[in-house]
Amino acid sequence: MIKLQDLTKVFQTPEGTDIVAADKINMEVETGEICILIGPSGCGKTTTLKMVNRLIQPTSGKIYINGKDVTQIDTIELRRQLGYVIQQIGLFPNLTIKENVGLVPKLLKWDKKRINDRTVELLEMMALDPAVFADRYPRQLSGGQQQRVGVARALAADPEALLMDEPFGAVDPINRAVIQDEFLKMQRKLKKTILFVSHDIDEAVKMGDKIAIFKDGVLEQYDTPARILGNPANDFVDAFVGADSAIKRLGVLNCEDAYFHEPEGFVTRNETVGKARELMAQKSYSRVVVLGKNGNPKGYITKSDIEGKDGKVNDHHHPIHYIADLKTDCRTALSKMLDNETTWLPVVDESGTYQGYINQMGITHALGRTKRA
């Protein structure tokens, strides 16, 4: 857990006037959570981050890491306990990838074998084959690969927390999405406490368990992405998250929150049309989903499709183009609906079992519910 208490930084300009870069920042980041610090340039987000590892010395206030006040401990010792990743990466060009990753363990005087094992483990975690990359030099890697090494280096000594300053800002958009996804996947396993500076609200919504929005050194709002988007604390936050905040909120809402539970609303492909008609009449469904060989939704049939027909449902169904699962975010689900010119999608659970369906009305209601919450 990282706790900032009345953390303040006052800079003096050469003319002697004071600039408050961070004004009594109070926040708590729970262990294992990613907290995104965001705001316009000069809002104090980077200052706040750098005060945690004291690259910037706080003017006043306290910082607690796992309950321990770190404001007074030796900076060198403190920094070795905190991983640090910056946008410009800052790999040592004269050292190999292996040596770069093993740098902090080496400073901590780990023995050679332990450093080597750890390096291999981290490179594998970062999807960089150690056999290929360990002995290369940074300039032989692409920007995205270098940033992976940067993250591996920060994690090397298993730090208590990670500080990341726009870590993926210099990576091209396609690779950025990939590296963000990989990072989230890794974070689910590692559960590090992370402070992450970003200027991209989409990145914040995607990556953050919490978002802290700064303006002119003041923490304007600190909450979950869903609540920041749904209940902006003031006009500034409202404007900052953008006019399409509801669309962004779709990204943090899962189908789970918005679908209609209807686990009986299916027939299997070899059942008769009569069975389908009976089910529709009994439950007053206007359509039923047709399950394929493996129990996965394969198609659907409506009342009019089978009026006066007989045989197996398999002969009469319409195809289904996209199947959502409970963890699919509503943004993707809605996009797939629009893509396939349909108003609903079947929803399955992790095992692929049909659970019900999601439609635009369900999404609208879910957005409304979470806004009022």
Place this chain on the structure above:
Amino acid sequence: MEIIHYMASNMDLILQKTWEHIFIISIAIIPAIFTAVPIGIAITANDDHAKKVITTASVILTIPSLAIFGILIPVLSPFGYGIGEVPAIIALYFYSQLPILRNTYTAIKNVDPALREAANGMGMTLMQRLIYAEIPLATPVILAGVRTAVVVNISIATIASYIGAGGLGDFIARGISQTDKRQLVAGIIGVSILAICSDMFLAYLQKILTPKGIREEKR
């Protein structure tokens, strides 16, 4: 023809004088590296100091060598070293400062600030940062400074012959005073070959001491 004949028959003497030349320069350049590099690194911490130190070193370089030898005679005479190799070595030491110091300063200053921030952020001390990153990265440029210093010193050491420091300058000095073309040209050829060879040797050193990760890739 005459000259070749002269050089061939005096090869022993030429080699001896070349050795003297190399000796004076080596004795001057090695301590010069050990002072100029740390000073060059130290002044990166403060731009004002850097300006003063570099200006001072530049001024030293503009003093004619004969003048320095002249100044050193009364200064060193009480210790019995008014003339000979000692004043020559001291003068060459001072002349070596500027190229090495300025190159060190520039090289360290040009290290990517991102690297410095990353190093600080991961808890490296100033010393560790210098050893692991900044000095290795600055090495090629520092050695370029050493190359400049050596080549400049080879020509300045020639003049030190006038204060009895020996070296290949002896041929030139005698050639001029005795209007002996053979000795003059032999001295010039000797100095030129020495300068070219030293430069090539140092270029090679510069190449092998450049960290592999920043070497130009052959395409």
